[in-house]
Amino acid sequence: MKYRHLSLITLGGAALLMSACATKPEAPAQIIPVQKPAEQPRAVMPPPPVAENSAPVQQMEMAPPIAMGPLPGSVEDFSVNAGDRVFFGYNEASLTPQAMTVLRAQSQWLQSYPSTIVVIGGHADERGTREYNLALGARRAEAVKDFLVSQGVQPNRVTTVSYGKERPIDGRATEEAHALNRNGHTAIISGTNS
16 A cells, blocks of 8 residues: 555656646746836925015116107108198188197107208198189198298298199098098108108
8 A cells, every 4th residue: 555655646746747847837027117207397486585685686787778669850750749730621721729739849840850841732622623622722731831930940941732632531522531631731751860
């Protein structure tokens, strides 16, 4: 019996060895790279408040600010800062108080730029004949010139022309358009900075 027991153990061991050889070997463990978590942005703290007793801050010298607006002495400067047009009543060539205010500003501007030459265009609305409106435009242009000269502008710097109803600002046949078209326009023809 002793041998029988021993043979059973031997047979069992051999079977165990055989079964171990018959199984597939385990695949080697895969190496999975570990990813680091993305860095979180750090909070930016504002600088600490400056104490009243701290050293003075050195300031950088900066260029002077660039002036916005029209170039002084330019046509745009004249139009924006003095005004280039005055308006008249229906069938009128006399200056209104508003027109005189604009013309005073024009004369001051023209005296600041003494080489500037202007032409005054007299305009009328579409009502009336061509001849009548040319004569009315001429009277309006002369009224503007006379006022500028009375304010100190040299007469040889101002010429006049009448356009009558030929060059309307607004081509509509409405009272609003007629009011815009009854005007004296001061146009700079030479001597500006633009």
